[in-house]
Amino acid sequence: MKKLIFFLCLLTFQACSKTDGGENPDNVQQPDPTPEPVNTAPTIPNLIFPTNGLLCSDNPLEFSWNSSTDKEGGAISYEIELAEDNEFENIIEKTTVSETKVTFALEKGVQLNWRIRAKDSEGEYSSYSSSWNFYTEGEGIINYLPFSPALINPKAFSKVEGNMVQLEWTSSDVDEDSLLYDIYFGDTTPPGLLQENSEDSTYEISINQDKTYYWKIVVKDGNGGESIGDIWIFKS
Structure with missing residues (x-):
């Protein structure tokens, strides 16, 4: 008889434990995870000097452009490229600076193209600026070649x-x-x-x-x- 009573009590305890109104932890809805912030690229810098189609008598020549902005407030640097062609396949100068100007000593009497893009502290690049072309003044040059089409x-x-x-x-x-x-x-x-x-x-x-x-x-x-x-x- 004692064994029977113990067995009935055990069944009652198990039944109560299953119907006590408690929630299964596996069925509890978890809060959505906080999304990772999305880093956006800086704005595209605008070229200032040398202007498009300019014959430049200064050499070394200082290049300048407007600063970009970054939505996240990160530090911005600028990558400048100088190339012999307007497709930028033959690059002669490429450097990254933190200011909005840089100076290069250039070959005289040549046609060059230049462009800029900005980079934020997360390594995200803006699109390139428009590209401008210019000539460096040569010694004794009477006629300069036309700019490439x-x-x-x-x-x-x-x-x-x-x-x-x-x-x-x-x-x-x-x-x-x-x-x-x-x-x-x-x-x-x-x-x-x-x-x-x-x-x-x-x-x-x-x-x-x-x-x-x-x-x-x-x-x-x-x-x-x-x-x-x-x-x-x-x-x-």
């Missing part, structure tokens, strides 16, 4: 709809000479000569669909100086 339309590696495309570019000359353009275009590389000595910086041409097209511009100043542009690519 810069692409406007169609954007590099873009897809063009329709059966016509408007080619568009820009260039300038520190001597303020009138410029002529040789246009090279085709679906093979290097592209062949399409038109010579064009006075316009635009050209409309028909294209076929599902093709890759290549084109480039040679800028001439009429005094024997010429600058050969990069090969640009788009698809139809």
Whole structure:
């Protein structure tokens, strides 16, 4: 009998323990974890000097730009690049500074391009600024070459709809000479000569669909100086 009473008591205790209204810890809703703060990139710096298309007589030359801001309030540094081409494939100077100016001693009588981007204390970069080109004054130079052509339309590696495309570019000359353009275009590389000595910086041409097209511009100043542009690519 004592064994029976003990067994009944044990069953009653177990039943009560399961129905005592307590919550299963596994079913308790946990609070959402606090999200990690997202770091944002600094704002894009704006170039000040040397201005676009300038003939620079100072050498060494001081470069300057407007400061960027950082939403998180972190320290900002600036990466500056100088290149011989406007695609920044042939970089001759690249450095990082904490101020909004830096000085370089440069080769005389050369055309260069420059741009800036900002970096915060977390290593996040802004996009690059616009790129500007300039000439360093050379000794005894009578005629400066035109600046290399810069692409406007169609954007590099873009897809063009329709059966016509408007080619568009820009260039300038520190001597303020009138410029002529040789246009090279085709679906093979290097592209062949399409038109010579064009006075316009635009050209409309028909294209076929599902093709890759290549084109480039040679800028001439009429005094024997010429600058050969990069090969640009788009698809139809």
